[in-house]
Amino acid sequence: MIKNNDKISENQTTILLFTTMLGAGILSLSADVAKAAGPNALIVILLGGILALILARFIGYIASKFPTETFVEYSAKLMTKPVSVILSIFLVAYFLIFCSLNLRIFAEVTKSYLLNSTPVEVIMITMLFTSGYIVRYGIEPIARLSEILFPIMVIPMMIIFLPTITDLDLSNFLPILRISFLNLLKGILSTTYSFIGFEILYVIFPYIQMGTKFKKSINISFFSIIFFYIYVTFYTIGIFGYKETSVQLWPLLTVIKSINFPGFFIENLESLIMGIWTFAVFTSISAFHYAATLTLSKLIKAREHTYLVIPLIPIIYFMALIPDSIVEVYKYASYASILTLFFVVILPILMFLAMKLRDKGMKNSEKN
Amino acid sequence: MGLFNKLFKNNKSNKNGNDEDKDVVSPKVKENIEENIKYIKDMLKDSDDIIYREIWVGEEFQHKLELVFVDGLVDKSIINEHVMHSLMLDSRQAKPSIEEIKKNIYEVIKKAAITGGDIKEIDDLDKCITSILSGDTALFLDGHPKVVIISSRGWQMRSVAPPETEMVVRGAREGFTETLRVNTALVRRWIRDPELKIKQMQIGKRSKTDVALLYIDDIVNKDLLSEIKERLEQIDIDGVLESGYIEQLIEEDWHSPFPQMLNTERPDKVAASVLEGRIAILIDNSPFALIIPTTLATLFQSPEDYFERWMISSLLRILRFTAAVIALVGPSIYIAFTSYHPGMIPTKLALYIASTRQGVPFPAFMEALIMEATFELLREAGIRLPVPIGQTIGIVGGLIIGQAAVMAGIVSPLMVIVVAVTAVSSFSIPSYSAAIAFRLLRFAFMLFAAVLGLYGIMLCLILMLTHLVVLKSFGLPYLSPFVEVNLSDLADTLIRAPLMMFKKRPAILDTQDKKRMKDLRPEEIESMEIDRRNGNDKK
Numbered sequence: 033m034i035k036n037n038d039k040i041s042e043n044q045t046t047i048l049l050f051t052t053m054l055g056a057g058i059l060s061l062s063a064d065v066a067k068a069a070g071p072n073a074l075i076v077i078l079l080g081g082i083l084a085l086i087l088a089r090f091i092g093y094i095a096s097k098f099p100t101e102t103f104v105e106y107s108a109k110l111m112t113k114p115v116s117v118i119l120s121i122f123l124v125a126y127f128l129i130f131c132s133l134n135l136r137i138f139a140e141v142t143k144s145y146l147l148n149s150t151p152v153e154v155i156m157i158t159m160l161f162t163s164g165y166i167v168r169y170g171i172e173p174i175a176r177l178s179e180i181l182f183p184i185m186v187i188p189m190m191i192i193f194l195p196t197i198t199d200l201d202l203s204n205f206l207p208i209l210r211i212s213f214l215n216l217l218k219g220i221l222s223t224t225y226s227f228i229g230f231e232i233l234y235v236i237f238p239y240i241q242m243g244t245k246f247k248k249s250i251n252i253s254f255f256s257i258i259f260f261y262i263y264v265t266f267y268t269i270g271i272f273g274y275k276e277t278s279v280q281l282w283p284l285l286t287v288i289k290s291i292n293f294p295g296f297f298i299e300n301l302e303s304l305i306m307g308i309w310t311f312a313v314f315t316s317i318s319a320f321h322y323a324a325t326l327t328l329s330k331l332i333k334a335r336e337h338t339y340l341v342i343p344l345i346p347i348i349y350f351m352a353l354i355p356d357s358i359v360e361v362y363k364y365a366s367y368a369s370i371l372t373l374f375f376v377v378i379l380p381i382l383m384f385l386a387m388k389l390r391d392k393g394m395k396n397s398e399k400n
Numbered sequence: 401m402g403l404f405n406k407l408f409k410n411n412k413s414n415k416n417g418n419d420e421d422k423d424v425v426s427p428k429v430k431e432n433i434e435e436n437i438k439y440i441k442d443m444l445k446d447s448d449d450i451i452y453r454e455i456w457v458g459e460e461f462q463h464k465l466e467l468v469f470v471d472g473l474v475d476k477s478i479i480n481e482h483v484m485h486s487l488m489l490d491s492r493q494a495k496p497s498i499e500e501i502k503k504n505i506y507e508v509i510k511k512a513a514i515t516g517g518d519i520k521e522i523d524d525l526d527k528c529i530t531s532i533l534s535g536d537t538a539l540f541l542d543g544h545p546k547v548v549i550i551s552s553r554g555w556q557m558r559s560v561a562p563p564e565t566e567m568v569v570r571g572a573r574e575g576f577t578e579t580l581r582v583n584t585a586l587v588r589r590w591i592r593d594p595e596l597k598i599k600q601m602q603i604g605k606r607s608k609t610d611v612a613l614l615y616i617d618d619i620v621n622k623d624l625l626s627e628i629k630e631r632l633e634q635i636d637i638d639g640v641l642e643s644g645y646i647e648q649l650i651e652e653d654w655h656s657p658f659p660q661m662l663n664t665e666r667p668d669k670v671a672a673s674v675l676e677g678r679i680a681i682l683i684d685n686s687p688f689a690l691i692i693p694t695t696l697a698t699l700f701q702s703p704e705d706y707f708e709r710w711m712i713s714s715l716l717r718i719l720r721f722t723a724a725v726i727a728l729v730g731p732s733i734y735i736a737f738t739s740y741h742p743g744m745i746p747t748k749l750a751l752y753i754a755s756t757r758q759g760v761p762f763p764a765f766m767e768a769l770i771m772e773a774t775f776e777l778l779r780e781a782g783i784r785l786p787v788p789i790g791q792t793i794g795i796v797g798g799l800i801i802g803q804a805a806v807m808a809g810i811v812s813p814l815m816v817i818v819v820a821v822t823a824v825s826s827f828s829i830p831s832y833s834a835a836i837a838f839r840l841l842r843f844a845f846m847l848f849a850a851v852l853g854l855y856g857i858m859l860c861l862i863l864m865l866t867h868l869v870v871l872k873s874f875g876l877p878y879l880s881p882f883v884e885v886n887l888s889d890l891a892d893t894l895i896r897a898p899l900m901m902f903k904k905r906p907a908i909l910d911t912q913d914k915k916r917m918k919d920l921r922p923e924e925i926e927s928m929e930i931d932r933r934n935g936n937d938k939k
Binding site: 041043044142146147150154155158159162165166169173176177179180181302303306307310311314 | 737740741744852853854855856857858859862863865866869870877879882883884885
């Protein structure tokens with residue numbers, strides 16, 4: 033019982049992946065997919081999710097070959113030290129970018145829905161320090177916190193939509209599959225932002241308990257998040273129709289505002305959702321914050337990652353301040369998707385090739 | 401644990417130093433009785449409650465004996481009847497052979513003369529003094545290098561009374577008292593297992609307080625046991641006055657407002673915990689036992705939960721957890737909604753709140769703070785005052801101050817309701833230590849709500865949860881089984897599942913003996929019933 037191994041179990045890995053992916057993106061997801069794919073939004077989410085799942089499994093496959101090492105170490109083995117250093121720096125930057133994007137979107141939404149007169153800076157700083165508090169303790173508390181928050185986030189979100197069943201108009205999802213391949217592809221790309229977060233697989237492998245079925249973890253977390261996204265989008269588009277959904281910035285909040293529990297005391301449920309969403313964003317921000325800190329500490333060979341938690345806070349903060357407005361935030365987010373493309377598609381392929389070459393080389397040298 | 405470890409390590413080195421000193425002075429009992437008595441009198445000089453009683457026995461009163469005991473700590477009847485009476489009178493009536501007495505009076509006295517129940521002999525004078533001060537009687541014999549310690553402890557003590565802080569409707573009404581021996585006996589009465597161990601040690605350089613570890617040897621996790629023993633042995637303090645001392649000296653995180661050990665006055669709770677595989681610490685002079693390890697979920701358990709039907713108990717559990725949430729965030733939600741998000745409450749309610757708050761000169765935060773502080777004051781005053789006046793305080797506080805404050809327009813009536821509901825909620829948490837932790841944190845929540853509204857409450861909640869997920873009680877995550885989820889353990893948290901489902905001991909405790917009961921499903925019971933009836937019919 034007296035254990036302090038700082039490793040997370042299979043269940044915790046599943047939930048950690050889920051809560052990391054579930055972040056700021058959920059608010060705008062239905063607008064993005066409605067814009068790109070119209071009535072086929074649900075299919076697009078399903079396909080996008082499955083694509084992301086395949087990529088995540090691919091990253092997981094490569095990382096699992098080096099179960100005791102993080103990206104910094106095994107990339108150096110696969111593709112020479114200098115390349116690995118550059119890639120690691122980019123990976124840190126990548127984590128930081130998504131941390132700050134989540135943070136900025138969160139601050140903007142909170143400002144417009146909860147704290148109209150509070151500057152976004154205050155919201156961001158308080159959030160970052162709260163995140164820093166847990167990141168200092170390492171991955172185990174982050175995973176445990178996700179475990180605690182998971183039911184608090186998911187169950188109310190599921191229940192809250194039930195009274196709107198009568199408002200649903202299923203014709204909003206017609207006509208099915210009358211969509212050009214290009215638009216389908218565009219739609220799939222538009223879901224990317226909602227699945228970002230599984231890149232932490234690059235670095236968390238040494239902290240997962242030995243003998244964990246990571247494939248199962250990844251599968252379960254992806255299928256549950258795909259289901260969750262489809263559930264939410266189904267209600268949003270089902271109530272508003274795709275045209276109305278696509279012109280809104282955060283359709284999820286609008287749809288929740290329109291929900292009325294008959295005879296229920298609370299009229300405006302968006303306060304409840306804002307609370308839940310704070311948890312969702314926090315789990316993403318802290319996971320990215322942790323991943324960035326961890327990668328950086330491995331990169332500069334620091335003994336403890338704890339010392340780097342605080343120095344990263346101002347960096348994330350200033351990065352989050354770069355965009356001038358919320359519109360620009362989403363523009364930056366789409367630029368960042370290019371990095372995503374590199375990190376989840378191109379890099380795994382390159383690393384896979386490098387691994388095969390290396391294996392071949394080793395076999396050859398054994399033969400000789 | 402870092403700093404704490406360091407503290408312990410320092411203590412350890414100090415302790416070693418003391419041990420070396422101790423080796424030098426530890427006088428043995430001498431043959432000459434005068435020397436022994438002189439040493440004891442020297443050590444215990446200026447202590448007028450020590451009684452020295454000389455007795456002369458033998459045919460010509462040639463053997464000198466001396467009894468030493470503390471007045472008030474001993475049961476006089478034991479000394480009078482079973483020691484002095486037997487030595488001085490009874491032994492004369494049934495003489496063994498006189499020759500033998502002359503040869504070895506010591507053996508005769510030890511074996512045949514003293515009719516007291518529990519005697520032992522020691523040859524260390526310092527230990528002898530400790531025994532005397534614990535309430536035993538020392539019997540010195542002239543010409544023998546040993547002293548007989550007769551157990552004669554018996555002092556004025558409170559009798560076993562109902563546990564006042566943990567009342568139940570259904571269940572035993574016995575509570576612990578201040579005497580360790582009575583308390584261990586109370587637990588023994590619940591568990592007659594030879595494997596129930598009561599391991600005693602003394603803690604406190606000066607107080608020499610008896611501390612007993614209770615556990616069931618073939619259930620308890622041995623790592624946990626040795627960890628607790630180690631931590632107890634590391635304590636180096638002059639006196640231990642209450643189990644709270646032990647709790648604070650061996651807990652893992654002294655920054656935390658949450659109790660990392662459960663304290664209870666109820667022997668049935670101790671028995672149940674010990675059966676689950678936990679370890680209880682009982683200490684002398686304290687009616688509160690400590691139970692280790694403790695998780696947040698156990699703070700919400702009451703013995704009654706297991707005695708009543710499971711559905712009712714489950715409802716009560718849910719009620720208690722809800723109460724904890726209300727006690728934690730009640731006033732802060734009020735602050736957040738009235739001062740930051742009035743648009744988020746239903747329009748009618750918002751208008752009502754606005755109308756009641758009309759004329760209230762303070763912002764919601766000040767209003768809440770004043771009322772909460774007043775309530776805490778009343779509660780504190782209520783505890784200190786004698787019972788009859790305490791009730792008066794309740795009336796003065798509840799009715800007069802509340803009513804008057806509303807009438808005077810200092811606070812809104814809704815605020816009074818919020819404070820009242822919060823107070824009632826905080827009292828429905830079975831563990832008092834947990835309840836005060838929640839009450840303390842409530843003020844932090846109020847502060848966050850005053851600065852950042854609903855977002856502040858969420859932040860504070862995250863901070864608190866972060867602290868809780870990091871916190872451990874003897875290596876056990878404080879929030880388990882909610883973290884590192886185990887379904888069979890979850891059955892005894894938010895709900896109390898039917899007793900039939902508790903076939904195993906809590907998995908989080910990692911006990912040696914995992915099985916609690918035989919798989920006896922209701923159908924089986926039914927079939928047994930039918931069998932019996934059939935059997936009867938045949939007859």
